[in-house]
Amino acid sequence: MKDIKILIADDDETLCYLLKEELVNEGYLVDIVYDGKDAIENIKKRPYDILLLDLEMREIHGEKVLNFVKDNHPSIQVIVLTAKSDVRTAIDCIKRGAYDFITKPYELGQLCVTIERAIEHKNLILTNKILSSKIDQTLPYTIIGESESIKNVTRLAERAAKSESNILLEGETGTGKELFAEFIHKNSERADKPFVAINCASLPDQLIESELFGYEKGAFTDAKTSKQGLVEIANGGTLFLDEIGELSLALQPKLLRFLENGEFRRIGGVSNLTSSVRVIGATNKNLMEEAEKKNFRRDLLFRLNVITLTIPPLRERQGDVVLLAEYFLQKKSPIRSTKKLSEDAKKDLMRYNFPGNVRELEHMIERSVIFSDGEVILTKDLNIPKEDFDFSNYILEDGKLLSLDEIEMMHIKRALDHNKWNRENTARSLGISQKTLYSKIIKYKLK
Secondary structure, three states: OOEEEEEOOOHHHHHHHHHEEEEEEEEOOOEEOOEHHHHHHHHHHHOOOOOEEEOOOOOOHHHHHHHHHHHOOOEEEEEEEEOOOHHHHHHHHHOOOOOOOEOOOOOOOHHHHHHHHHHHHHHHHHHHHHHHHOOOOOOEEEEOOOOHHHHHHHHHHHHHHHHOEEEEEOOOOOOHHHHHHHHHHHHEEEEEOEEEEOOOOOOHHHHHHHHHOOEEEOOOOOOOOOOOOHHOOOOOOOOEEEHHHHHOOOHHHHHHHHHOOEEOOOOOOOOOOOOOOEEEEEEEOHHHHHOOOOOOOOHHHHHHHHHEEEEEOOOHHHHHHHHHHHHHHHHHHOOOOOOOEEEHHHHHHHHHHOOOOOHHHHHHHHHHHHHHOOEEEEEHHOOOOOOOOOHHHHEOOOOOEOOOHHHHHHHHHHHHHHOOOOOOHHHHHHHHOHHHHHHHHHOOOOO
């Protein structure tokens, strides 16, 4: 089964019946409508890959249907079915966005070739959209590590990939949750479909909603054209929601509705659309505790964590530190002169705790490649932070310990001062999101 959805819009009922029969035999999924009005209504309700469009139809002309598709569902590839006398009109339609045209009577082989080329064109469009969504396509699809903890979670990820269940990835910031999400996608039945990611902590609520579900033309002041959301772009593939614990309570019911039945509505839209995606969420929070605090919906959590995988921090897989460091050296070094770690540098890397996990190690190696003088990276080139934690700082004169809130406030203030109040750097060093850091600054009234 090709799993490609085609809508035929033609007022010739006999032709439609025969064409549908032929295309179904070729493995396509096919719907039929007999006028332009029904074509538009069907497109509003269901996702299609291809529209086979006759121009001369009752009520609404094919050109108006084409205009609607290009304004509202630009990823649908329109192939115009036209009589020989209307070739000039068909060419005008191509100028307005149709993919191609076929003259009647058509040959099935020619039509199937055109459909396959149109699908390839659609996939190129989706790839460009995915790249513009800043998805890092350079990540490897194999998990690097020989420690027992990483092998165990990798085995579980491989088994989970074969299912269609939603997955929740837990773990500290920088442990590689997005890498595991891509690993699961690439080992699933959806591997040839899009992998689309969004960071729920990086955008305000209004922008996250429009990015996820899209919007209709005129939905707000700057909405001069309709826009597809990421759930549409990811149709058939995987949607990765990073830092899902930061999703606001206002948006959580909309995501829950989508997870329950695959239905969503664009901002400003009146029709329900559907999309088939597998959702992988990731968080550095304990969402069960967040649910107890009423910060996260319990029903949404149960929809997400059908399968839960916990990604171990780097300090629990110290045997992988040198292995990862050497991988990053190959990745970051100039092609003709890969640098190497000195034996002392390897030992010092093994001793370090890596609060920022794999991401901190990657940045450390990248920095050392840039600033080291020779072909061998020494300990001084790594610039490993000194771990000068002094527990006595948290004991009062009467011998009592400070509360957890007091310790957290002092630690965040110290981190802010150390980073000269650069919130991005401070959040990264603390292993939390900027949104969480900002809420802590407000909570503790830090200045």
